[in-house]
Amino acid sequence: MTPITSIADLQELARRRVPKMFYDYADSGSYTEGTYRDNTDAFGRHKLRQRVAVNIDNRSLKTSMVGREVAMPVALAPVGMTGMQHADGEIAAALAAEAAGVPFTLSTMSVCSIEAVAEATTKPFWFQLYVMRDRGFIEALIKRAYAANCEALVLTLDLQILAQRHKDVKNGLSAPPKPTLANILNVGTKPRWLWNMAQTKNRTFGNIVGHAQGVQDMSSLSDWTSEQFDQSLDWSSIEWVKQRWDRKLILKGINDVEDAKIAADIGADAIIVSNHGGRQLDGAAAPIDLLAKIVDAVGDRIEVHLGSGIRSGQDIFKAIAIGAKSTYIGRAYIYGLGAMGQAGVTAALDVIRKELDVTMALCGESNIKDVGRHNLLDFEDRTNR
Numbered sequence: 328m329t330p331i332t333s334i335a336d337l338q339e340l341a342r343r344r345v346p347k348m349f350y351d352y353a354d355s356g357s358y359t360e361g362t363y364r365d366n367t368d369a370f371g372r373h374k375l376r377q378r379v380a381v382n383i384d385n386r387s388l389k390t391s392m393v394g395r396e397v398a399m400p401v402a403l404a405p406v407g408m409t410g411m412q413h414a415d416g417e418i419a420a421a422l423a424a425e426a427a428g429v430p431f432t433l434s435t436m437s438v439c440s441i442e443a444v445a446e447a448t449t450k451p452f453w454f455q456l457y458v459m460r461d462r463g464f465i466e467a468l469i470k471r472a473y474a475a476n477c478e479a480l481v482l483t484l485d486l487q488i489l490a491q492r493h494k495d496v497k498n499g500l501s502a503p504p505k506p507t508l509a510n511i512l513n514v515g516t517k518p519r520w521l522w523n524m525a526q527t528k529n530r531t532f533g534n535i536v537g538h539a540q541g542v543q544d545m546s547s548l549s550d551w552t553s554e555q556f557d558q559s560l561d562w563s564s565i566e567w568v569k570q571r572w573d574r575k576l577i578l579k580g581i582n583d584v585e586d587a588k589i590a591a592d593i594g595a596d597a598i599i600v601s602n603h604g605g606r607q608l609d610g611a612a613a614p615i616d617l618l619a620k621i622v623d624a625v626g627d628r629i630e631v632h633l634g635s636g637i638r639s640g641q642d643i644f645k646a647i648a649i650g651a652k653s654t655y656i657g658r659a660y661i662y663g664l665g666a667m668g669q670a671g672v673t674a675a676l677d678v679i680r681k682e683l684d685v686t687m688a689l690c691g692e693s694n695i696k697d698v699g700r701h702n703l704l705d706f707e708d709r710t711n712r
């Protein structure tokens with residue numbers, strides 16, 4: 328096999344190996360996909376400042392996220408239906424994250440349940456929560472995450488209503504896929520995926536089916552979301568969650584300075600500047616372009632993390648340089664998973680770690696904790712003016 332040199336290589340392999348419905352589910356944004364494209368393009372607009380003749384021996388990428396030591400400033404973002412990209416995908420990704428020394432975040436909408444992931448892993452993972460109308464179910468879900476020793480709750484705030492992704496509608500996205508002629512023909516061309524999927528019992532939404540009252544069929548994810556997700560979610564609902572969770576709380580999907588200030592006021596441990604990977608508000612700005620103002624407003628009171636659009640270690644370096652404490656990758660590891668299962672997630676993390684390390688070195692830094700705005704060309708120019 329030709330060597331994996333970049334996340335793009337893994338993406339191409341995933342495109343060939345994962346059934347179209349699930350590959351498209353990952354590689355799509357809402358409506359025009361303008362924000363989806365801009366999330367990655369925006370990184371290209373931030374330029375790095377190269378320094379030479381600096382001793383760059385003995386480099387370290389180690390840092391921390393909400394009190395947890397991490398081998399590099401990266402966590403795996405919560406991704407729904409990860410177990411449809413590859414059999415037992417959540418377990419495979421969690422194991423790869425453990426080995427790489429970075430946190431794994433399990434989605435509420437995962438295929439493998441909280442309990443299944445806890446049983447198969449040895450280190451605590453994080454749990455992402457969507458707040459639903461059935462508060463009894465949410466209360467039980469929080470307790471399940473607590474009992475599974477999850478260290479942090481990642482509360483997602485930007486998906487109480489689902490923006491449309493055209494491909495999902497056209498493909499009739501469901502888990503497991505419906506036995507339509509188009510699906511049978513397509514899945515027939517993915518023997519590796521099919522073989523692995525035949526070996527597992529985890530084929531639907533493990534946190535929900537059998538747990539939420541009256542929910543047996545969630546095959547239409549979009550219908551289910553519009554029925555169940557609580558559109559009345561506001562800051563008082565976040566307080567409600569906080570009262571039920573005394574470990575670390577991370578608020579995901581904050582893109583505005585005013586919202587960031589409220590998040591800091593209520594005592595959350597971190598915010599994630601993220602637009603759900605361009606899957607929700609089409610027309611929103613790329614998080615990397617919003618980061619500086621948010622860091623300046625609340626960075627001394629709360630950890631500011633960044634997700635959306637990251638496809639390389641260079642991207643991560645830029646986020647850290649602007650002021651993020653750490654970052655999350657979504658598709659970058661999902662493509663690895665679809666390409667080669669656990670080994671593919673490991674490959675994605677390896678690619679990113681090496682890119683980050685070399686980028687840091689070429690900018691004349693040997694410790695990620697020393698990286699800052701002085702490493703960015705435009706920020707340096709601005710401060711010199």
Ligand SMILES: Cc1cc2nc3c(=O)[nH]c(=O)nc-3n(C[C@H](O)[C@H](O)[C@H](O)COP(=O)(O)O)c2cc1C
Nearest residue numbers: 353404405406407434483603604635636656657658
């Ligand atoms: C296929 C897919 C499913 C996702 N599912 C969830 C989810 O269940 N919960 C959540 O909070 N975010 C979800 N996200 C958003 C990710 O957590 C993350 O914010 C996003 O992927 C970051 O952008 P990137 O993919 O460009 O790195 C999903 C993203 C993708 C691509």
